[in-house]
Amino acid sequence: MKHSMKVNLQVWRQKNAQAQGNFENYSVETNPNMSFLEMFDVLNEQLIHDGKEPVAFDHDCREGICGMCSMVINGNPHGPKQAITTCQLHMRSFNDGDTIVVEPWRANAFPVIKDLSVNRSSFDRIIASGGFVSVNTGNAVDANNILIPKDIADEAFEAATCIGCGACVSACKNASAMLFVGAKVTQLSLLPQGQAERQSRVVAMVNQMDAEGFGACTNTGACAAECPKGIPLSVIATLNREYTSAKLNGK
């Protein structure tokens, strides 16, 4: 196995939200066993060494659970592989001498903060608009006090694996957030807690989603194909159903 490789990068550099932004070319000596983010660490070391501004990019857990590492790599969010985040992508997925284009999530609802780092507070505002669920506090409740059938618990859990990364928005031609909102609405509407707010919640979240400037879904399926957690398109069907019945109930 070869232990060093060279890649040519075209990286989006943008000073701030107002700046124009452009692609810059870099070449990096890397190693097939490095993660894509580690390769960026090497690039940044190099830039700092040369007295240049390092590339700003988001990352936190580096183990595929926080959803921060937003990079569109050769046109695909989180790179060429399916069901992983950028931090889980390794350089062995590329060939020696490859040219790799790296850009930020692009959507008006996700303005660029700097370089590859985007502002995803619009997602937080959608979550906040859903309000609170009614859960009794006080002593810790017994684990099986509220019975939830296993299949429903599993389905809710599957939806709850969404890490809020925003790859769905970045992949969608309409910059629609319906996979994300669908995952949240599906999870909350399946569980017995929070049933009282079920209808008002979905209406508030969809209103906020529209107000934030996300587009309308046209069911192309690009979101689910790019989602690192494999959130299925059926959550959008659930969202449609929940929203329509809430509206028809006058919510």
Add this chain to the structure above:
Amino acid sequence: MGVLSFLFSSSIGRKLVMAVTGVSLIAFLVVHCAINACVYFMDGGATFNAAAEFMAHNLFIRLAEVGLIGGLLIHIVQGLSLTLDNMKKRNNKYGAAPKRSNSTWYSRSMGLLGTILLLFLVMHLKDFWIVSRFDAQGGLTETKTLYHFMVEVFTNPVPVTLYVLGCISLAYHLLHGFQSAFQTFGLNHPILTPMIKTLGVAFSIIVPLVFASIPVVLHLDLIK
């Protein structure tokens, strides 16, 4: 109106209108296709003319037609405005095209396919619907029936080509639209959805194929 205003203002409401009107158009296509297929009785268009005559003069059909045209207009206006709005959600475009395809080209081109269909419909309604509905202008008679008129239009290869192209756009529009409508209605089911998808593919191939075959066989003089 208040309760239903979401159908024209919210993202999901507008999608729902597309799906309801789209499915009504699919229902209309079934009837239209069945009538057109009557030319294959090879009876010099007698059955076809009788069916067309019935459609032109039955009160119930004429009323349904008003609903159909209303639905079509809503589908067109909502479809174009939705497409234009969605195009404004990403001002800075990506520099690189996706390497690994994550969706079909026709699912991403519904606005374009719809616009081609709209141009086709303008031509098609001018060619046949006006003639069959407004007797005075068309001058259809006992000896010059709708069938004769159709044979005449399709002697020219230009409309034949345009009709075939229109049917190809219809096929791709339906290939995405048929199953998409059920997803919009909120129906995504482990057993039913694969069945709907299969039915949708069959429908999207068979119906446009029957439509497209008629100008071709008439042009080539293959049926009498």
